Amino acid sequence: MPQTLKACTSPPDPMAPRMTPVTRFIRESEDVFTLDLAPERATPFAPGQFNMLYAFGVGEIPISISGDSQAPERLTHTIRAVGPVSAALGRLKAGGRVGLRGPFGVGWPVDAYKGFDVVLIAGGIGLAPLRPVIYWLLRHRAAYGRIGVLYGARAPDDLIFRSELEAWRRTPDFQLRVAVERAGPDWTGDVGYVTPLLSKLRFDPRDAVAMICGPEVMIRATALALEDAGVADSRIFVSMERNMKCAIGHCGHCQFGPLFVCKDGPVHSYDRVRNLLAYREL
Amino acid sequence: MGAGKALIGADKIQRRPIYFDLHDKGVGQERMAAQVDGAMATVTVEGLQALLQAIQARGYRAFGPTLQNQAIVYDDIDSIDDLPRGWTDEQDGGRYRLLRRADEALFGYSVGPQSWKKYLHAPKLRLWTAERHGEDVSVAPEASPSDRLAFIGVRACEIRAIEIQDRALVGDLYVDPHYKALRERALIVAVNCGQAGNTCFCASMHAGPQAKQGFDIALTELLDGGEHVFLVEAASDEGRALLAQIPHRAASNREIETAEAVIERTASSMGRKMRSDDLNELLMSNLEHPRWDEVATRCLTCANCTMVCPTCFCTSVEDVSDLAGERAERWRRWDSCFTMDFSYIHGGSVRASAKSRYRQWMTHKLATWIDQFGSSGCVGCGRCITWCPVGIDITEEVRAIRGCDASAEEPR
Numbered sequence: 001m002p003q004t005l006k007a008c009t010s011p012p013d014p015m016a017p018r019m020t021p022v023t024r025f026i027r028e029s030e031d032v033f034t035l036d037l038a039p040e041r042a043t044p045f046a047p048g049q050f051n052m053l054y055a056f057g058v059g060e061i062p063i064s065i066s067g068d069s070q071a072p073e074r075l076t077h078t079i080r081a082v083g084p085v086s087a088a089l090g091r092l093k094a095g096g097r098v099g100l101r102g103p104f105g106v107g108w109p110v111d112a113y114k115g116f117d118v119v120l121i122a123g124g125i126g127l128a129p130l131r132p133v134i135y136w137l138l139r140h141r142a143a144y145g146r147i148g149v150l151y152g153a154r155a156p157d158d159l160i161f162r163s164e165l166e167a168w169r170r171t172p173d174f175q176l177r178v179a180v181e182r183a184g185p186d187w188t189g190d191v192g193y194v195t196p197l198l199s200k201l202r203f204d205p206r207d208a209v210a211m212i213c214g215p216e217v218m219i220r221a222t223a224l225a226l227e228d229a230g231v232a233d234s235r236i237f238v239s240m241e242r243n244m245k246c247a248i249g250h251c252g253h254c255q256f257g258p259l260f261v262c263k264d265g266p267v268h269s270y271d272r273v274r275n276l277l278a279y280r281e282l
Numbered sequence: 283m284g285a286g287k288a289l290i291g292a293d294k295i296q297r298r299p300i301y302f303d304l305h306d307k308g309v310g311q312e313r314m315a316a317q318v319d320g321a322m323a324t325v326t327v328e329g330l331q332a333l334l335q336a337i338q339a340r341g342y343r344a345f346g347p348t349l350q351n352q353a354i355v356y357d358d359i360d361s362i363d364d365l366p367r368g369w370t371d372e373q374d375g376g377r378y379r380l381l382r383r384a385d386e387a388l389f390g391y392s393v394g395p396q397s398w399k400k401y402l403h404a405p406k407l408r409l410w411t412a413e414r415h416g417e418d419v420s421v422a423p424e425a426s427p428s429d430r431l432a433f434i435g436v437r438a439c440e441i442r443a444i445e446i447q448d449r450a451l452v453g454d455l456y457v458d459p460h461y462k463a464l465r466e467r468a469l470i471v472a473v474n475c476g477q478a479g480n481t482c483f484c485a486s487m488h489a490g491p492q493a494k495q496g497f498d499i500a501l502t503e504l505l506d507g508g509e510h511v512f513l514v515e516a517a518s519d520e521g522r523a524l525l526a527q528i529p530h531r532a533a534s535n536r537e538i539e540t541a542e543a544v545i546e547r548t549a550s551s552m553g554r555k556m557r558s559d560d561l562n563e564l565l566m567s568n569l570e571h572p573r574w575d576e577v578a579t580r581c582l583t584c585a586n587c588t589m590v591c592p593t594c595f596c597t598s599v600e601d602v603s604d605l606a607g608e609r610a611e612r613w614r615r616w617d618s619c620f621t622m623d624f625s626y627i628h629g630g631s632v633r634a635s636a637k638s639r640y641r642q643w644m645t646h647k648l649a650t651w652i653d654q655f656g657s658s659g660c661v662g663c664g665r666c667i668t669w670c671p672v673g674i675d676i677t678e679e680v681r682a683i684r685g686c687d688a689s690a691e692e693p694r
Contacts, residue, residue, distance in 0.1 A: 010455065010456040012459060015423075015612070016421055017410075017421055019412075019420070019421060056419050056603075057601060057603035057607055057610040060612075096417065097418065097419045243625050249450075250454075250458060250595065251617070252597070252617070253617070257645075257650055258649075258650040263454075263455055281634060281638030282642075
């Protein structure tokens with residue numbers, strides 16, 4: 001076996017999880033919850049990266065980190081209970097244990113776009129992988145231009161991070177628009193999809209970077225709207241979701257054309273994925 | 283993965299460099315150097331038995347082709363009497379039959395349904411075991427194997443296939459420790475093919491029929507002229523040490539020329555061919571070609587092609603636990619892009635239609651593999667053609683998308 005076959009940073013057993021204590025459980029909405037984990041050794045992560053979380057005896061799923069990348073001693077994940085593993089994770093309480101592998105993948109390019117206006121567009125649970133970007137921007141507020149966040153959810157009850165939404169709404173120089181598809185009588189915000197709200201944000205398209213996370217149909221619609229507004233496709237970033245079993249480029253499940261979503265993504269620049277997104281069932 | 287890598291913006295990513303060139307030095311310098319020596323030896327059938335014994339004496343567990351269930355499959359071999367002496371095969375789309383040969387050739391057939399990946403990249407493997415102690419859970423990873431495997435009768439296309447799996451499982455960001463442990467210790471005794479099967483197209487993929495690298499010892503079986511001998515090329519220290527232990531003599535020029543002629547004859551009699559220099563562009567610019575719909579009417583999405591393919595590496599994981607909920611295991615098993623589960627995310631499968639799943643397999647194998655790993659994922663072994671229950675022929679599918687018939691295609 002040639003020496004050149006050696007990889008750079010591979011741990012001795014990249015598929016073995018480290019059992020990690022849960023320090024806090026937060027109910028965000030009926031089917032969404034947040035787990036704080038206290039890893040034995042804080043591993044730096046970048047906004048947009050993900051971990052593989054294992055529920056004992058049930059299975060393992062990829063979950064984006066939703067916490068502050070500058071406080072990696074607390075690993076925060078916000079999860080929607082949609083399958084057996086996420087439901088099992090949702091039954092954990094503080095003191096429980098979660099198997100942890102990661103962090104994996106390529107995150108949002110926050111460092112590369114200092115000085116730019118930043119537009120974040122989130123749909124549903126898609127706000128979770130973007131929250132580390134918001135934390136980053138707020139910590140480095142002076143390094144960026146205008147900041148605008150669009151967040152869409154199905155209904156007011158589905159909104160997550162509600163107290164933070166209120167705090168961000170009161171933050172100076174921070175534009176936040178929240179839209180729901182189905183509003184009740186108490187709702188005073190926007191109704192409908194987030195895409196039309198883009199025109200309500202103040203930003204310079206020629207000098208802006210956009211980051212989108214949400215259902216693929218929303219990604220396509222908002223990316224198109226951003227391009228129409230004049231944002232270059234190379235400065236639009238999208239986070240992709242695919243089936244993943246390993247997160248290390250070996251299981252093959254997350255392939256998207258030439259890309260492995262686990263290691264080439266999950267964040268991709270739109271110019272690299274636009275053509276692929278155009279095909280059904282790719 | 284460290285954060286340093288992740289902090290690179292997605293717009294800054296470049297394709298990672300190819301760690302090694304599969305064509306030039308996929309085997310390591312020491313093996314290449316030996317080839318330069320060019321020392322060719324000749325051994326008899328008895329000499330081959332002595333070679334097998336020497337391999338076993340050095341602590342290797344030897345595997346080779348055997349006759350089982352009316353097919354030639356890889357299994358443990360104790361002596362060369364376990365090899366399918368005097369047998370050959372007849373292959374076509376969806377068809378495999380064994381036939382008697384007129385001679386006593388030990389390697390007078392093409393590749394069977396199995397490839398060596400069943401040893402290096404096990405179909406089913408326990409990755410770790412977890413045990414609960416109150417709130418605490420301990421995880422014990424499966425130890426890497428220490429077995430020394432010797433593969434006897436590895437064809438050139440299969441060596442290429444192993445190198446392709448090396449790139450995916452050891453030569454990328456992360457290393458599969460189980461694969462690596464077996465691969466590093468494996469001894470490869472190659473056999474240059476004396477005949478091409480009807481579904482073979484290794485020459486089109488520049489993967490055979492002659493093993494040019496990646497082996498410890500290469501054999502060419504010579505049956506012409508009434509004599510049954512093997513031309514032997516030792517290409518590693520281990521290979522040379524083994525050769526030194528067994529009765530052999532220097533090969534004559536006539537034997538060397540005969541071996542070359544055998545290989546040339548094989549190369550020129552491939553049962554299939556496929557133009558392969560432009561497949562990435564061809565397939566990726568034809569993702570909506572009507573042929574995908576057409577092939578989907580025949581494809582059973584049975585996954586046979588992916589199971590027999592020597593380079594397909596996809597796996598899934600399964601969790602099992604005991605009834606008390608005290609102990610759990612994670613198992614890895616081969617998976618296939620032809621299953622619905624493969625692409626399932628909450629809400630449904632990304633690739634629900636047969637069309638999309640066949641397209642994923644073929645475009646990955648022939649096109650996007652090149653973007654990902656710097657080479658095609660196809661070695662032209664023909665297994666996917668032979669073992670497709672409905673005889674779908676990857677070379678024919680490429681021709682259909684190219685829009686030409688067999689006669690119009692450029693050779694190789």
